[in-house]
Structure formats: C-alpha cells, structure tokens
Amino acid sequence: MTNSEIAAVFEHVADLLEFQGANPFRVRAYRNAARTLHDLTESAAEIVGDPERSLTEVEGIGKDLADKVATLVQTGTLPMLEELRAEIPESVMAVLRVPGLGPKRAAQLFHELKVATLDQLRAACESHQVQELKGFGAKSEAAILEGLDIASEAGRRILWIEADQHVQEIVAHMEGCKAVKKIAAAGSYRRGRETIGDLDFLVVTEKVAAVMDHLAQFAGVASVIARGDTKMSLRLAAGVQVDLRAVPAESFGAALQYFTGSKEHNIVLRGRAKSQGLKINEYGVFRGEKSIAGRTEEDVYAALHLPCFPPELREARREFEWADAGQLPELVGVGDLRGDLHMHSTWTDGQASIEEMAAAAQQRGLKYIAITDHSKRVTMVGGLDAKRLRQQWAEIDRLNPRLHGITVLKGIEVDILERGGLDLPDDVLADADWVVASVHYGQQQSREQITRRAIEALENPHVDAMAHPTGRLLLERKPYAIDLEAVMRAAATTASCWNSTPIRHGSIWTTWPARPPRVLASRSSFRPIPIDCRV
DNA sequence: GCCGTTTTCGGCCCGACTGTTTTCAGTCG
Numbered sequence A: 001m002t003n004s005e006i007a008a009v010f011e012h013v014a015d016l017l018e019f020q021g022a023n024p025f026r027v028r029a030y031r032n033a034a035r036t037l038h039d040l041t042e043s044a045a046e047i048v049g050d051p052e053r054s055l056t057e058v059e060g061i062g063k064d065l066a067d068k069v070a071t072l073v074q075t076g077t078l079p080m081l082e083e084l085r086a087e088i089p090e091s092v093m094a095v096l097r098v099p100g101l102g103p104k105r106a107a108q109l110f111h112e113l114k115v116a117t118l119d120q121l122r123a124a125c126e127s128h129q130v131q132e133l134k135g136f137g138a139k140s141e142a143a144i145l146e147g148l149d150i151a152s153e154a155g156r157r158i159l160w161i162e163a164d165q166h167v168q169e170i171v172a173h174m175e176g177c178k179a180v181k182k183i184a185a186a187g188s189y190r191r192g193r194e195t196i197g198d199l200d201f202l203v204v205t206e207k208v209a210a211v212m213d214h215l216a217q218f219a220g221v222a223s224v225i226a227r228g229d230t231k232m233s234l235r236l237a238a239g240v241q242v243d244l245r246a247v248p249a250e251s252f253g254a255a256l257q258y259f260t261g262s263k264e265h266n267i268v269l270r271g272r273a274k275s276q277g278l279k280i281n282e283y284g285v286f287r288g289e290k291s292i293a294g295r296t297e298e299d300v301y302a303a304l305h306l307p308c309f310p311p312e313l314r315e316a317r318r319e320f321e322w323a324d325a326g327q328l329p330e331l332v333g334v335g336d337l338r339g340d341l342h343m344h345s346t347w348t349d350g351q352a353s354i355e356e357m358a359a360a361a362q363q364r365g366l367k368y369i370a371i372t373d374h375s376k377r378v379t380m381v382g383g384l385d386a387k388r389l390r391q392q393w394a395e396i397d398r399l400n401p402r403l404h405g406i407t408v409l410k411g412i413e414v415d416i417l418e419r420g421g422l423d424l425p426d427d428v429l430a431d432a433d434w435v436v437a438s439v440h441y442g443q444q445q446s447r448e449q450i451t452r453r454a455i456e457a458l459e460n461p462h463v464d465a466m467a468h469p470t471g472r473l474l475l476e477r478k479p480y481a482i483d484l485e486a487v488m489r490a491a492a493t494t495a496s497c498w499n500s501t502p503i504r505h506g507s508i509w510t511t512w513p514a515r516p517p518r519v520l521a522s523r524s525s526f527r528p529i530p531i532d533c534r535v
Numbered sequence B: 001g002c003c004g005t006t007t008t009c010g011g012c013c014c015g016a017c018t019g020t021t022t023t024c025a026g027t028c029g
Helices: A003-020 A024-039 A044-049 A064-074 A079-087 A103-113 A118-126 A140-151 A160-174 A208-216 A249-260 A263-273 A299-302 A319-324 A352-362 A388-404 A447-458 A484-496
Strands: A180-185 A198-205 A221-227 A230-234 A241-247 A279-281 A284-287 A290-293 A331-332 A339-343 A368-371 A408-413 A432-440 A463-469 A501-503 A508-510 A517-522
Touching: A003 A024, A003 A064, A003 A103, A024 A064, A044 A064, A103 A118, A118 A140, A140 A432, A160 A198, A180 A249, A198 A208, A198 A249, A198 A284, A208 A221, A208 A230, A208 A241, A249 A263, A249 A279, A249 A284, A249 A290, A249 A299, A249 A352, A263 A279, A263 A319, A284 A299, A319 A331, A339 A408, A339 A432, A352 A368, A352 A388, A352 A408, A352 A501, A388 A408
Parallel strands: A198 A241, A339 A368, A368 A408, A408 A432, A432 A463
Antiparallel strands: A180 A198, A221 A230, A230 A241, A279 A284, A284 A290, A331 A517, A501 A508
C-alpha cells in the first residue's frame, strides 16, 4: 500500500470523525498524519517492514497511528474505517460540501431529518422542515438552497494561471478607487500553489465602505456572500470566491502574513509565538497588550526570531526545521533557468527556424535548448518521421559549431499512440539528447486507458519527460532528485509548459506564459514543486 | 490522537461574520 493510499484512508477517517462530532484535535491528528505520509519521501510500508525502525519516529505519528498504518499495510483495510462507514452513509459527505454547512449542522440534519443526500437536503429545505430545527431559521434554509445550487462549483480549484487573470483584473479595478491606499493578493495565489481555491485581497484604507462598494461593482461579481466592518466575501460569475479584508497600515504586514497562510504554517507559527509568551494575529505580534510588530512581514517573523519565509515555502512541511538550522533553501527562480527543453521550430508548427530560436534563447540567458518538434502521428502539422528527424538533427549538428555559449540539443516530442507505444522506434529515440512523450490523440479514452499509455511511455528508458495533454508535465516518475542540474532541467521543462497557451515572443514560438511563476523549485528540495492533482 | 513535561495529563491558533439567539454556536479561512 502506497503512502498516498494510506493518507487517503486517514483523510476519510478524519471526515467521518468530524461528522460524528469527535474531538477536533483528534480529527486534526488524522489530517496531519495524512499530510505527513503523503509528503514522506520514504515508503511507510518499508518502514513498517523494517524491524529496526518505527513509524513513530515520524513527527505527528504516535503509537496508535503507527499501529493503524501497520494494519493497513498488512491487511489492506482498517477495521475502524469500516465501522465508521457502517454508521455513516457515503453520500452524507456531499452535504458537508454545501457552503455554510459544517460537520455539526450536517450531523444535526442527518440525525433529526434523516438527510443523507443532496436531494434529500433540497427536499427538506423546500418543505421548510429545516427552518424548524433548533439553531436553523428561514435565512439558514434559504442559504442552504442557494448553496446547493453552487455546491458543484464551490470548492473547485482553479489553475494558478487562471487565478492570476482574475487577480490582475481585480487589482486593476481596485486601483481605480481613490480610497485604496494599498492592495495585495494573499492566500495560496501568493504562495504560488499550482491550484487555487479562492482569492484573498488585503487593502489598506481609511474608507472601508467605499472600498467594498467599489469591489461590489467589479464586472465579474455574481453575488455578495458576506459583508462586515472589515471583511467582505463575494463570488465571481466564474464561480471563484473572493475575500477582501481591510486593515490599518500598521497591521498590513501581520495581515499579509496571516492571509498568505498556509493555515498549517500559521498554526505552527502561533504555537511558536505562544511558547515565547507572545500572541500573533492578523493585527500584529503582541506581548501582553503591547504590539511589538505588524507593519511588515519581515518585522512579524523577526519578532519570532524567524526569517521571512518566501511564500512558496509556507506549507508547514519542513520550513521551520530548515529555519532553525539556519538553512532556509534558496529558491529557483525564472532567472536561474539555463535551458528550455520543449521547443518547436518551422520543421513542424513553430514559427521560427532553429537558428533563430537559439539566438533568442541566448538573448534570454539560456545555455541550452532542446528542439522537440512533433513526430509523424501529428499529421496536421507535418510531424517528423525518422528520416526527416535525422535530417533535422544533421542540421543541428551543422549549427552547433557555429554557436558560442549555447548548445542546441537534438530532441523530439514523440507521440504516445492510441493503442499504446511510441510513434518512433527505440533506435531512433536512443540517438536523441532529449525525448518528451505526449498524448495528442485518443483523448476520448478513459482516464485509466490514458494513464496506462502514459505510464508505459515513461517506462521506456529513452523517454526523459512527459507532456500532459494540457501541456503540463508529469515529472514524478523520473529520478530528478539527483542533482541541481537535473532540477534545473526539470524546472526548465516545467516552466516552458506551464501554460498550454502558446505566446509569441518576437519571432520566436514558445510555450512560455506571459507571466511565469516567480519560483519554480526549491534548491534544497531537489524536486520541482509538486504537481497538485486536485483540479 | 499527539506531544512534552515543573513528565502520563492538559493543551492543542485565532478572529470575523452570520443567524439565531438574548450571550453564543457554528462555520470559515
């Protein structure tokens, strides 16, 4: 059983326990363990099988959870989970996803009205049974009905690049409001997560009402969810929730820290503050009643004797451990890129010759590029067969001696065929410097079928990377965790495919986004930032 | 359920907002 599978079981247990109204700290223990196991670089099953070792050496896993992991590894099931499942129907979990319904109220609906599905919930609201319950009222009932309509949209995560478009538009709109002294986007967007759940904005203003009025007038707004003295939540027509928080200038740094998160990072931070006799909230760091920091993030972290973590590291994984050791990793930025490993030329659907590509890449500071035109299966752009590919490589061999300071690698974006297998024979691929495999056809197949094709392709020793159907790369199965150069290569590949929308830079056709993410990887993690699969 | 200890229990982050209350619980981030 893999770490991810064990983590999924613990997450499920946590959901069910929460619904049962279990001790919230017990629920958190399961969620923490799930996250820890998911991120663990070693196999939990192997640790269980090693008589010299114990899973309790992993932070957040005590005797009880270690035993449960052992049970899962040995039997494939967990009696506790089965018992919980027997008590609570699976469909109840969907009720928890309705905005405004948490475990307590969902459990109340289940026990008092036998609401176990979204359809039953709707019926109970429409027959006005819900407003009769203690703690509920007419407004709650109406809110649930509204929540049911957006239950499928709410909770959906969007890609960073989509979030970025909303952020740019909203910031531009808000900058048109005179009352806004300062505005910043926080949350998982600022942390550079691959996917974003909602958008968080902070503003410094002396006229909160005017700022909220202005935001409500943003063209993309569908509805206002809540509006108080300092906080406003609304939903865009695109389905994304936007939270706005107004803070005084002297609290801006504390608020930025707080709303950048992650939640888990903040929990650790608050615990540390507490152990130092301090209190930290979105208004500042306090010793007793006295504020000792808050205007900038640097001040806030410094007050806790911590470095100002780059937002990308604030996930409560290992950043505190690194900071304590004085070894906070340097992050790999776009300026660190030394190569681009996914490029097309006029040999297929590119818009510039190989020589032009090399010159432009060099101008941008790159040391190497790989030309990876399509293979023959992509007939509509004149994909290359073995003969033409070798002709292209001969051209590259003639070009390289004339270049100074940049190397052109001989590559190919080889197609993964509908029936499985690759579009070019192994002996051809063996002569390439860099092979990217891609699925272009047969995308109507089931996810399992496509995954099987992809995995089979990755098992081909000549394949170096894989482009996802959406243009993104799957890198996990490759041994990139070896050296910095490999990370650079992986990061370069990731960046060049960050956005599937081709953008022209001068005469050069590349897949670079207009605004590449600021950070691509952590130098010390020796891995590209994880691909987030929750979309 | 984990963890650390002035070490086997007691604490585990903190505040805003809403709706239903009449002082607060639930939800959310």
